[in-house]
Amino acid sequence: MAELAPRRLILTLYGLYARDEHNWMSVGSVVRLMGDLGVDSAGVRSSISRLKRRGVLVAMKPERAAGYALSESALEVLREGDTRIFDRRQVDAADGSAVGFVLVVFSIPESEREKRHTLRTTLAGMGFGTAAPGVWVAPGHLRDEVGRTLRRRGLSSYVDLFTAHHEGFSALPERVARWWDLDGINARYTEFLDQFSDAQARWKRCENAPRTAFEIYVPMLTVWRRLPYLDPGLPPDLLPEGWNGGRAADLFGDLDALLRAPAREHALTAIHA
Numbered sequence: 001m002a003e004l005a006p007r008r009l010i011l012t013l014y015g016l017y018a019r020d021e022h023n024w025m026s027v028g029s030v031v032r033l034m035g036d037l038g039v040d041s042a043g044v045r046s047s048i049s050r051l052k053r054r055g056v057l058v059a060m061k062p063e064r065a066a067g068y069a070l071s072e073s074a075l076e077v078l079r080e081g082d083t084r085i086f087d088r089r090q091v092d093a094a095d096g097s098a099v100g101f102v103l104v105v106f107s108i109p110e111s112e113r114e115k116r117h118t119l120r121t122t123l124a125g126m127g128f129g130t131a132a133p134g135v136w137v138a139p140g141h142l143r144d145e146v147g148r149t150l151r152r153r154g155l156s157s158y159v160d161l162f163t164a165h166h167e168g169f170s171a172l173p174e175r176v177a178r179w180w181d182l183d184g185i186n187a188r189y190t191e192f193l194d195q196f197s198d199a200q201a202r203w204k205r206c207e208n209a210p211r212t213a214f215e216i217y218v219p220m221l222t223v224w225r226r227l228p229y230l231d232p233g234l235p236p237d238l239l240p241e242g243w244n245g246g247r248a249a250d251l252f253g254d255l256d257a258l259l260r261a262p263a264r265e266h267a268l269t270a271i272h273a
Contacts, residue, residue, distance in 0.1 A: 004222050006039045006047040011056065012222045014070050015078045017267045023075070024060055026067035029271045036215060036270075076152065080145065084228045085221075086256070100140035103162040104150075107134065119155050127232035129179030137179055138232050176238045185230050189244040192227065192251070196220050199255055210269070213262035217255070224252050 013033055018025045027048065034044045048068060051057040057068040070078070104123060108116040126146055128136040138146070140163055150156045166172050176182070199216045206212035231245055239245070 004219055006034065006043045007051055008222050009034060009037055009039065009218060010044070010047055010051065011074075012218050012225065013267070014057070014068075014074075015081075016218070016221070017264070017271060018070060019075070019078070021268075021271060024067050024069045025271060026065045028065070029067075029273070032270045032273070033214075033218075033267060036211060036266075037218060073152075080148070081225070085225055101137050101164050101166065102140050102143040102146060103131070103164050104128065104136040104138075104146065104159055105134060105162065106136075106159045108158050115155065115158065118153065119150075119158065122149060122153060122155065125229055127229055129176075129232065131175075131179055139234060141233065173238050176234060177240070180232060180234075182240050182243075185227075186240065186242070186244055188227055188230065189248040192223055192248045193244060195223065196251060196255060200258060203259065210262045210266035213259040214266040217259040217263035220252070220255055220259075 010030060013030060014025065027045070030048065031041050031044050035041070048057060052059065052068065055071050056074045058071050060067055060069045106116075106119055108119065123136045123138075123146070126138065126142060126149065128138045128142075128146075131137040143161065143163065147156070147161060150159055166175065196216075199220065203209065203212050203216060227248070236243075
């Protein structure tokens with residue numbers, strides 16, 4: 001698996017620890033914690049600057065310490081992400097044909113092509129597949145979430161939402177395999193399993209439990225954070241043989257239960273130093 005970008009690790013740190021610390025962390029704290037993850041100070045400061053330019057972080061300087069807070073829009077995205085990241089989403093249906101779908105149909109004029117790109121990126125990032133040009137599809141349980149997201153990003157005026165059931169004429173598993181890159185998603189789950197399958201054993205044999213928990217947990221969560229957004233949460237009978245999503249979710253749940261508290265202990269020690 002590719003090396004994690006420092007900005008992604010920093011966003012994980014803020015999501016895990018800053019929100020409960022008055023939504024603020026000093027630059028020094030971020031540098032110390034990122035150093036534990038093998039990122040040097042220059043890389044950290046450069047990544048923080050990029051996050052600030054993108055409107056993710058906002059500069060704040062309480063009590064004469066330079067630091068940053070998450071912007072309101074970033075806080076909202078993280079709040080919505082908590083459910084996706086920490087709760088398994090998979091439709092439980094004995095018959096895939098009974099699964100309801102939400103359809104997004106859009107039409108955006110050529111003069112606003114940048115919004116077309118934003119809309120496509122948004123839908124792909126939420127786990128939607130492409131049924132036809134200008135028609136995107138996802139399991140029905142994403143209906144409310146996509147509505148909130150499109151309104152928040154100012155895209156709702158270009159979109160119509162529909163709920164639907166697949167009635168024919170091809171078999172639904174065949175269609176689903178065209179709408180989503182399920183093999184690609186499964187490969188990401190396999191990479192996650194390969195990277196973190198020995199994490200529990202590594203933690204149990206370590207000498208510094210809080211620090212080792214932190215060193216494992218933050219990268220693990222950073223990798224996992226993307227997967228629930230790629231996976232639309234289809235029922236088992238629509239998934240290919242050898243699907244590793246369930247195994248990966250079980251591993252994530254086990255590591256989250258095991259490492260979250262000691263990792264937090266280490267992070268708060270650095271934040272309050």
